Amino acid sequence: xxxxxxxxxxxxxxxxxxxxxxxxxxxxxxxxxxxxxxxxxxxxxxxxxxxxxxxxxxxxxxxxxxxxxxxxxxxxxxxxxxxxxxxxxxxxxxxxxxxxxxxxxxxxxxxxxxxxxxxxxxxxxxxxxxxxxxxxxxxxxxxxxxxxxxxxxxxxxxxxxxxxxxxxxxxxxxxxxxxxxxxxxxxxxxxxxxxxxxxxxxxxxxxxxxxxxxxxxxxxxxxxxxxxxxxxxxxxxxxxxxxxxxxxxxxxxxxxxxxxxxxxxxxxxxxxxx
Amino acid sequence: xxxxxxxxxxxxxxxxxxxxxxxxxxxxxxxxxxxxxxxxxxxxxxxxxxxxxxxxxxxxxxxxxxxxxxxxxxxxxxxxxxxxxxxxxxxxxxxxxxxxxxxxxxxxxxxxxxxxxxxxxxxxxxxxxxxxxxxxxxxxxxxxxxxxxxxxxxxxxxxxxxxxxxxxxxxxxxxxxxxxxxxxxxxxxxxxxxxxxxxxxxxxxxxxxxxxxxxxxxxxxxxxxxxxxxxxxxxxxxxxxxxxxxxxxxxxxxxxxxxxxxxxxxxxxxxxxx
DNA sequence: CGTAACCTTGAGGGCCGTCAAAAAATGTGG
DNA sequence: CCACATTTTTTGACGGCCCTCAAGGTTACG
Numbered sequence: 001x002x003x004x005x006x007x008x009x010x011x012x013x014x015x016x017x018x019x020x021x022x023x024x025x026x027x028x029x030x031x032x033x034x035x036x037x038x039x040x041x042x043x044x045x046x047x048x049x050x051x052x053x054x055x056x057x058x059x060x061x062x063x064x065x066x067x068x069x070x071x072x073x074x075x076x077x078x079x080x081x082x083x084x085x086x087x088x089x090x091x092x093x094x095x096x097x098x099x100x101x102x103x104x105x106x107x108x109x110x111x112x113x114x115x116x117x118x119x120x121x122x123x124x125x126x127x128x129x130x131x132x133x134x135x136x137x138x139x140x141x142x143x144x145x146x147x148x149x150x151x152x153x154x155x156x157x158x159x160x161x162x163x164x165x166x167x168x169x170x171x172x173x174x175x176x177x178x179x180x181x182x183x184x185x186x187x188x189x190x191x192x193x194x195x196x197x198x199x200x201x202x203x204x205x206x207x208x209x210x211x212x213x214x215x216x217x218x219x220x221x222x223x224x225x226x227x228x229x230x231x232x233x234x235x236x237x238x239x240x241x242x243x244x245x246x247x248x249x250x251x252x253x254x255x256x257x258x259x260x261x262x263x264x265x266x267x268x269x270x271x272x273x274x
Numbered sequence: 275x276x277x278x279x280x281x282x283x284x285x286x287x288x289x290x291x292x293x294x295x296x297x298x299x300x301x302x303x304x305x306x307x308x309x310x311x312x313x314x315x316x317x318x319x320x321x322x323x324x325x326x327x328x329x330x331x332x333x334x335x336x337x338x339x340x341x342x343x344x345x346x347x348x349x350x351x352x353x354x355x356x357x358x359x360x361x362x363x364x365x366x367x368x369x370x371x372x373x374x375x376x377x378x379x380x381x382x383x384x385x386x387x388x389x390x391x392x393x394x395x396x397x398x399x400x401x402x403x404x405x406x407x408x409x410x411x412x413x414x415x416x417x418x419x420x421x422x423x424x425x426x427x428x429x430x431x432x433x434x435x436x437x438x439x440x441x442x443x444x445x446x447x448x449x450x451x452x453x454x455x456x457x458x459x460x461x462x463x464x465x466x467x468x469x470x471x472x473x474x475x476x477x478x479x480x481x482x483x484x485x486x487x488x489x490x491x492x493x494x495x496x497x498x499x500x501x502x503x504x505x506x507x508x509x510x511x512x513x514x515x516x517x518x519x520x521x522x523x524x525x526x527x528x529x530x531x532x533x534x535x536x537x538x539x540x541x542x543x544x545x546x547x548x
Numbered sequence: 549c550g551t552a553a554c555c556t557t558g559a560g561g562g563c564c565g566t567c568a569a570a571a572a573a574t575g576t577g578g
Numbered sequence: 579c580c581a582c583a584t585t586t587t588t589t590g591a592c593g594g595c596c597c598t599c600a601a602g603g604t605t606a607c608g
Contacts, residue, residue: 086542105458108538112461114454126447126454135454135542158443162436169432169439172446173400179453180388180400180409184379186460187386187500191596219554226461231596233556248555248605264382268360268409465564493586505564507588522573522587555604562597573586578579 047074050097051147054120056171059163068157068164072149083123083138083146090127090134092148096120099144102220103136113223115182116141116216125172128154141216181269188269191227195235196263197270198225199244203253210256214249321348324371325421328394330445333437342431346423357397357412357420364401364408366422370394373418376494377410387497389456390415390490399446402428415490455543462543465501469509470537471544472499473518477527484530488523 048069051057057065074097077083083094086105094101101117114136117123127134128151158165185194198221206212214221222232236246242262243255253259322343325331331339348371351357357368360379368375375391388410391397401408402425432439459468472495480486488495496506510520516536517529527533 105462105542107458107462107540107543108467110462112458114457114461126450129443129447130451132451133542135451135458159440162439165436165439165443166433169403169443169446172443172450173403176400176446176450176453177404177406177409179450179457183388183453183457183460184381184386184409186457187388188379188381188384193382217554228597229555230557230598234596266381268379268407269381491586502565503587504566504589508564549608551606551608553604553606555602557602558600560598562595564593564595566593567591569589571586571588573584575584576582578581 047097047147050120051095054095054122056122056125056164056167059167060157060161061163064157064161064164067160068149068153071153072147074145074147077140077144077146079140079142081140083140084134084136086134086137088134090124090132090151093125093128093151093154094123094138095147095149096123097145097147099146100141100216101138101144101146102141103138104223105136111223112226113220116224122171125168125175129158129168129172131155141220178272184269186226191225191231192235192238193263194225194227195232196239196242196244196259197265199239199251199253200256200259200263200265201270201272202251203256210254211250211252214251218249321371321421324394325369328369328396330396330399330438330441333441334431334435335437338431338435338438341434342423342427345427346421348419348421351414351418351420353414353416355414357414358408358410360408360411362408364398364406364425367399367402367425367428368397368412369421369423370397371419371421373420374415374490375412375418375420376415377412378497379410385497386500387494390498396445399442399449403432403442403446405429415494452546455545458543460500465499465505466509466512467537468499468501469506470513470516470518470533471539473513473525473527474530474533474537474539475544475546476525477530484528485524485526488525492523 051069052065057068060068077099083101084090096117096119098119100119101123102113103115103117103123104111104113106112117138123138124134124136126132131151158168185197189197202214203209203212205215218232219229222229225232227235236244239259239262243253243258245252245254325343326339331342334342351373357375358364370391370393372393374393375397376387377389377391377397378385378387380386391412397412398408398410400406405425432442459471463471476488477483477486479489492506493503496503499506501509510518513533513536517527517532519526519528
C-alpha cells in the first residue's frame with residue numbers, strides 16, 4: 001500500500017503540470033482567484049481509505065481500484081472556485097472529500113443553485129457515465145478538498161468491474177429520485193411552503209433542536225428554494241405566525257406542530273434517505 | 275422461440291388470475307373504470323421482439339431474458355386508468371409498448387404533470403432498482419398496451435446479468451439528465467419562455483414544418499409547463515408578437531427566427547438526445 | 549476601522565393564479 | 579347522424595405572489 005502511494009506521488013505531480021500550469025488546461029482559470037495557488041497533493045493512505053469508503057467504490061476489486069486511481073489526484077481549492085462549467089466535456093469525475101460544492105446553472109443572464117454536494121460524494125456522475133457535456137456548473141462554497149479521476153478511467157473500469165457498475169446504478173437511481181423530489185417541490189409548493197419544509201428538514205439534520213443555524217448563506221438558500229433574496233427575507237417574516245423566529249442565521253422553531261400543520265411535509269418529497 | 279411463446283402463454287394466464295381478479299391485488303381497482311375489462315394477453319412473438327429491442331434488454335443473454343419475462347405479462351388499458359400510485363411499493367417494472375402514459379404527482383390538493391412516457395420505454399426504473407416506493411403516479415393518456423415485469427425478477431436478473439446492469443446505468447443516467455434539464459427550465463425560465471421553447475422542440479419533432487399539431491391537450495401541456503390552463507391560453511396570445519399563431523391544437527410558426535430570438539433555446543436544456 | 553459583501557425594508561409593478569361564465573370542442577346515446 | 583351532456587378552452591376581472599430597483603442597515607474580513 002505504501003508503495004502505491006509513492007507511485008502515485010510522481011504521477012500526481014506530472015498531472016499538476018498538465019492541469020494547473022499549462023496554458024490551455026481546464027483549470028488554468030483557477031489562478032484568477034486572488035492569486036491563491038491550488039495545492040495539489042498525493043493521494044495519501046488516509047485519503048485512499050476515505051475514497052474507498054464511498055459506496056460506489058467499496059465493493060470493487062483492489063486491482064480495479066488501483067486502475068481507477070492511478071491517474072487520479074487530489075487538490076485543495078479555496079472558496080468560490082469554479083470547478084466545472086456547464087457545456088464542457090466531462091473530463092473528470094469529481095469526488096468531494098471535504099468542504100462543500102454548489103451545483104448551479106445559468107441561462108440568459110440568470111443563475112440558479114440546483115444542489116449542494118457535501119462529503120463524501122460525487123459530482124456529475126451521469127455526465128461521466130454517458131460521456132456527455134456537464135449540465136451544471138460547480139463552484140466551491142468553502143475551502144474544499146476534491147479528488148479528480150479521469151472520466152475515461154471511470155468508464156474503462158465501469159466496463160470491467162461489475163460491482164462498480166452496480167454500485168453506480170444504485171447511486172444514480174438515488175440521485176434521480178432526489179431530483180424528482182426537487183421538481184415535485186417546485187411544481188407543487190409555493191415558496192413559503194418550500195421554506196417551511198426546508199426548515200423542518202434542516203431542524204431534523206441539526207438533531208431536532210428547537211434552535212439551530214442555517215448551514216449556508218441566505219442568498220444561496222433563496223436560490224436553492226427558487227426565489228430571490230428579498231423574497232426570502234419576507235418569507236421568513238411570513239412564517240412568524242407559524243412559529244418560526246429568525247435572528248441572523250439562527251432559526252428558532254417555537255412551535256413545531258404549528259409549522260408542520262402549515263408545511264405538510266411528505267416523505268415522497270422531503271425524505272432524503274429513500 | 276415458438277416454444278418459449280407457448281410456455282409463457284400458460285404462465286400469463288395464471289398471472290391474470292393472480293393479478294386482476296384476486297381481491298387484494300394491485301390492479302383489482304382497475305375495473306372501477308366504467309366496467310371496462312382489461313384485456314390481458316400472452317406476450318406473443320412480435321411483442322417479445324419489441325421488448326427485446328428496448329435498449330436496456332437488447333444486450334442481455336437469452337437465458338436471463340427468459341428469466342426476466344417468465345412471470346411477465348402484457349395488458350391493454352383504456353384511457354385514464356391509473357397504473358401506479360405514488361407511495362406504493364414498486365411491484366412491477368412497466369414498459370409502455372403502445373399508447374402513452376402521464377407521470378404526475380399530487381400534494382395538498384394540487385396536482386402536476388411531470389413527464390410523458392411514450393413507446394417503447396420504461397416507467398419507474400429507479401424505484402424498481404432501489405426497491406423503493408414510487409415517487410410519481412402514472413395514468414394512461416390513451417388506450418395503451420403495457421408490459422409488466424415483476425420488480426423482484428428485474429432485481430434478480432440485474433444482479434446476474436452484467437450487460438443488463440450496464441444498460442440500466444445508461445438508461446438511468448439519461449433519465450437523470452432529462453430531469454435535471456427540467457429543473458433548469460423551471461428555475462431559469464418564465465412560463466412564456468418555457469412555452470416558446472416547447473413549441474420550438476415540438477416543431478422539431480414534427481419534422482420542422484411551420485404548421486403542426488400539439489400532441490396533447492392544452493390542459494396537460496399547461497401542467498407539464500408548470501402553469502394553469504388559463505395562463506397557457508394567455509401565453510399563446512403573448513407569443514403572437516414573436517411569430518406564433520394558434521388555432522385549436524394547430525400551431526403555426528410564421529417566423530421561426532423571431533421565436534428563437536425570444537426563446538433562446540439551449541442544448542443544455544432543450545436537447546433530448548444528449 | 550474601512551471596505552465590501554450581505555441582509556433587510558419599502559415602493560412599485562409584472563407575472564401568474566383563482567373565480568366565474570361564456571364559447572368551443574368532445575364524447576355519448578338514441 | 580343528430581341532440582344532448584360533458585369537458586375543455588377562452589375571456590374577463592381581480593388579487594396575491596413574487597420580482598425589480600433602490601436605499602439603508604448589518605455583518606464579515608482584511
